[in-house]
Amino acid sequence: MQNRIFHPYTPFSAIEKGFPNMVRGEGIYLFDDAGKRYVDIVSSWWACALGHGHPKVVAAIQRQADVLQHSITGSLTHPNVLALADRLAKLMPTPERHTLFASDGCSAVEAALKICIQY
Numbered sequence: 024m025q026n027r028i029f030h031p032y033t034p035f036s037a038i039e040k041g042f043p044n045m046v047r048g049e050g051i052y053l054f055d056d057a058g059k060r061y062v063d064i065v066s067s068w069w070a071c072a073l074g075h076g077h078p079k080v081v082a083a084i085q086r087q088a089d090v091l092q093h094s095i096t097g098s099l100t101h102p103n104v105l106a107l108a109d110r111l112a113k114l115m116p117t118p119e120r121h122t123l124f125a126s127d128g129c130s131a132v133e134a135a136l137k138i139c140i141q142y
Contacts, residue, residue: 048075096124 030038043055051074053061063070073080087103094101108122123138125131 050074050076 029035030042043059043061045053045061046056047054048063048070051062053063053075055061063075091101091103094104096104104124108124111122112118112120123131123134125134
């Protein structure tokens, strides 16, 4: 089934060899379906600073998922995004700031261009 996925940062020719199938993470480690342990040197998202399965992160995700799992900020808002934007603005040299939340650099650049056009 791995040949149905385009793996970023990976030569297409490497797909035939197959890849480890990660099934869980713990601290700095990832574990494949054969039980082999790997040090996660990529550390995506929060795992970079906190590791996989950090109890405080897991608890926060569980609490939030019980209330609202996801809501975009396009013509919508919610209390947590408002609170975070306010907290971030207060960290700036001048608090009259606006915050754009984006999931990746491409989305951030696209939104920044649209903000410039609207301005």
